[in-house]
Amino acid sequence: xxxxxxxxxxxxxxxxxxxxxxxxxxxxxxxxxxxxxxxxxxxxxxxxxxxxxxxxxxxxxxxxxxxxxxxxxxxxxxxxxxxxxxxxxxxxxxxxxxxxxxxxxxxxxxxxxxxxxxxxxxxxxxxxxxxxxxxxxxxxxxxxxxxxxxxxxxxxxxxxxxxxxxxxxxxxxxxxxxxxxxxxx
Numbered sequence: 584x585x586x587x588x589x590x591x592x593x594x595x596x597x598x599x600x601x602x603x604x605x606x607x608x609x610x611x612x613x614x615x616x617x618x619x620x621x622x623x624x625x626x627x628x629x630x631x632x633x634x635x636x637x638x639x640x641x642x643x644x645x646x647x648x649x650x651x652x653x654x655x656x657x658x659x660x661x662x663x664x665x666x667x668x669x670x671x672x673x674x675x676x677x678x679x680x681x682x683x684x685x686x687x688x689x690x691x692x693x694x695x696x697x698x699x700x701x702x703x704x705x706x707x708x709x710x711x712x713x714x715x716x717x718x719x720x721x722x723x724x725x726x727x728x729x730x731x732x733x734x735x736x737x738x739x740x741x742x743x744x745x746x747x748x749x750x751x752x753x754x755x756x757x758x759x760x761x762x763x764x765x766x767x768x
Contacts, residue, residue: 584684585610585654585768588672590661591691592733593724594702596750596758597658598710600691603759608768609653613643615660616711623713637671644675648682654768655679663732663739687744687766691758692734693751698724 587610589597598614605612618636626632640657647655657675662668676686693701701707702724703717714720727733735747746765750758762768 584648584650584652584679584682585687585766586648586676586679586684587654587656587687587689587762587766587768588659588675589656589689589691590659590672591693592698592728593660593720594698594707595691595693596701596755597660597691599701599704599706599755600689600750600758600762601656601658602706603755604656604762604768606756607759607763610656610768611647611652611654612656612658613640613647614658614710616713618643620712628713641674641678644678648679648684654684660727660733663735665731685744686742687762687768688740688742688746689762690735690740690745690747692747692749695725695728697751 587601587604589601591597598612598616601612601614604610618639619632621639622632622635626635644655644657659668659672661672679686699721702714702720708715740747744766746762748758748761753761
């Protein structure tokens with residue numbers, strides 16, 4: 584079993600890269616908005632949405648880790664200044680590692696200009712209804728970027744299987760091929 588965590592700031596291309604990676608491997612994609620979009624219509628972006636989304640994710644991860652699947656890709660906006668995000672990542676990895684899975688970290692970064700373009704792509708808007716209000720989504724993207732650290736500092740990620748990619752000028756399929764080749768997936 585393989586568990587690939589693709590992380591980085593909003594609209595950096597995590598879901599799209601994950602989608603492309605599923606096309607060239609046997610990996611399955613569970614992007615973070617699958618759980619958020621489920622509860623958002625009832626609770627907005629309040630604490631109850633996050634609580635329920637995290638419960639669902641944990642249960643799903645445990646079931647998947649117990650399966651005989653080849654592997655899972657999960658996308659995540661990791662706030663490096665939030666201990667709760669560190670705890671979530673560690674707990675998630677523990678679930679998979681306890682079943683013998685190999686863990687891979689892929690960090691994406693891109694400049695803000697490119698992220699603002701990606702924020703409006705048809706695939707993103709189709710998969711993430713909460714992003715369809717472009718004005719609000721762009722405001723959230725900029726505010727989060729100003730208030731929180733969404734990419735790691737050099738040396739902060741100490742996992743053996745870690746790859747950081749600046750994908751500003753790379754297509755999602757190019758990034759997926761880099762990941763597949765680097766980790767021999």
